[in-house]
Amino acid sequence: MPYPYVLLSAAVSLDGYLDDTGPERLLLSSPADFDRVDEVRASVDAILIGAGTIRADNPRLLVNSAERRAARIAAGRPEYPLKITVSASGDLDPTANFWHTGGQKLLCTTDQGAERAARSGITDHADVVPLGAELDWRRLLEHLHDVRGVRRLMVEGGGTIHTQLLLEELADELHLVLAPLLVGDPKAPRLFGPGAYQTGRLRLLETRRIEDVVLTRYVPTAPGTAGRVTPADRHWLALACDLAALCPPSDTAFSVGAVVVAADGTELARGHSREAGDPVVHAEEAALAKIAPDDPRLPSATVYSSLEPCAHRASRPLPCARLILAAGVRRVVTAWREPDTFVPSADGTGTLTAEGADAVVLPEYEERAKAPNGHLLG
Numbered sequence: 001m002p003y004p005y006v007l008l009s010a011a012v013s014l015d016g017y018l019d020d021t022g023p024e025r026l027l028l029s030s031p032a033d034f035d036r037v038d039e040v041r042a043s044v045d046a047i048l049i050g051a052g053t054i055r056a057d058n059p060r061l062l063v064n065s066a067e068r069r070a071a072r073i074a075a076g077r078p079e080y081p082l083k084i085t086v087s088a089s090g091d092l093d094p095t096a097n098f099w100h101t102g103g104q105k106l107l108c109t110t111d112q113g114a115e116r117a118a119r120s121g122i123t124d125h126a127d128v129v130p131l132g133a134e135l136d137w138r139r140l141l142e143h144l145h146d147v148r149g150v151r152r153l154m155v156e157g158g159g160t161i162h163t164q165l166l167l168e169e170l171a172d173e174l175h176l177v178l179a180p181l182l183v184g185d186p187k188a189p190r191l192f193g194p195g196a197y198q199t200g201r202l203r204l205l206e207t208r209r210i211e212d213v214v215l216t217r218y219v220p221t222a223p224g225t226a227g228r229v230t231p232a233d234r235h236w237l238a239l240a241c242d243l244a245a246l247c248p249p250s251d252t253a254f255s256v257g258a259v260v261v262a263a264d265g266t267e268l269a270r271g272h273s274r275e276a277g278d279p280v281v282h283a284e285e286a287a288l289a290k291i292a293p294d295d296p297r298l299p300s301a302t303v304y305s306s307l308e309p310c311a312h313r314a315s316r317p318l319p320c321a322r323l324i325l326a327a328g329v330r331r332v333v334t335a336w337r338e339p340d341t342f343v344p345s346a347d348g349t350g351t352l353t354a355e356g357a358d359a360v361v362l363p364e365y366e367e368r369a370k371a372p373n374g375h376l377l378g
């Protein structure tokens with residue numbers, strides 16, 4: 001089920017706090033960084049915060065730049081992104097700034113929370129979406145994607161919300177601003193609470209100095225397990241699709257990219273069709289050949305391939321689906337099932353699943369996988 005691209009955004013003190021415990025909101029970002037946040041807000045379809053942040057900070061959550069709002073309108077988008085808050089209790093002040101500024105608003109809550117919100121008059125200012133006895137983040141994201149058309153979602157805290165989205169492996173990207181001050185109060189809110197996060201390291205995309213703060217951008221790297229798809233699965237599959245563009249052109253074979261990734265998110269190898277002067281090598285074959293066959297990470301690794309691994313092959317003794325199984329890999333994520341162009345009824349997915357491996361297809365990447373193969377598809 002497709003979800004919006006979820007971007008977590010926060011500023012923290014040097015000792016990892018989101019705020020202090022004083023009555024006023026602690027300003028962590030610098031003026032230029034607030035403007036950067038404004039730019040990110042202007043780029044997204046929706047902004048989400050937790051009810052705790054409404055209660056603590058009473059934010060407006062606007063796009064402040066008139067030029068950016070005008071550009072949104074010129075592009076056929078609403079002047080302001082949809083504003084969303086999440087509350088189990090529905091215990092929200094109907095006079096809070098959130099409800100009376102910007103464009104459309106949404107309260108995602110429980111059935112009980114919706115009743116309470118209706119009694120307090122929040123329904124006069126926002127669409128209230130009851131999502132059952134308890135709020136399930138996947139259901140919420142599905143609703144935003146399917147019903148509200150949200151494709152990019154910016155989440156601006158607080159810590160409870162950020163922690164849950166990262167723990168549930170629903171965050172696609174993290175924007176973290178480090179501010180040069182210390183809070184030192186253990187009662188102050190932290191960005192991330194304890195929990196079973198992905199093991200291994202996130203990938204650093206960027207560091208940027210903005211006046212006296214530093215922006216860092218990360219993406220998670222750990223693959224999902226079995227049929228459970230994580231944002232990292234999408235990142236790795238997108239990389240495999242990009243690698244396909246490196247293939248020497250051919251009129252007799254597909255251009256395919258592949259990446260092999262360990263369970264902790266470490267990239268083990270990558271490859272693409274016809275690489276290194278071998279006119280018949282396939283992407284998965286090229287990648288697997290770079291990994292020692294006894295590498296203990298292979299049984300829990302995932303192979304990402306822009307095209308389903310081949311099931312029949314004339315140029316080598318084993319097709320790629322068999323090579324993957326022989327390497328001990330038990331999870332494959334692909335963007336595109338093999339068409340009948342060269343091999344009728346090729347079914348690499350069937351070969352993999354018949355041997356107990358998990359084969360996941362993410363059709364939202366199919367067009368990207370097809371892009372370097374347009375001349376073969378007619």
Ligand SMILES: NC(=O)c1ccc[n+]([C@@H]2O[C@H](COP(=O)([O-])OP(=O)(O)OC[C@H]3O[C@@H](n4cnc5c(N)ncnc54)[C@H](OP(=O)(O)O)[C@@H]3O)[C@@H](O)[C@H]2O)c1
Nearest residue numbers: 010011019050051052053087088089135157158159160161
């Ligand atoms: N520095 C920054 O970048 C930044 C950004 C944002 C916020 N902050 C700070 O963060 C602090 C607030 O953080 P916080 O952790 O207390 O609050 P929060 O994350 O903003 O909101 C927590 C509230 O959201 C609702 N909620 C959370 N998970 C839910 C779920 N699974 N289902 C239904 N409702 C759910 C609950 O509301 P109900 O209680 O109504 O059920 C919960 O109390 C403030 O001090 C604020 O200044 C800092």
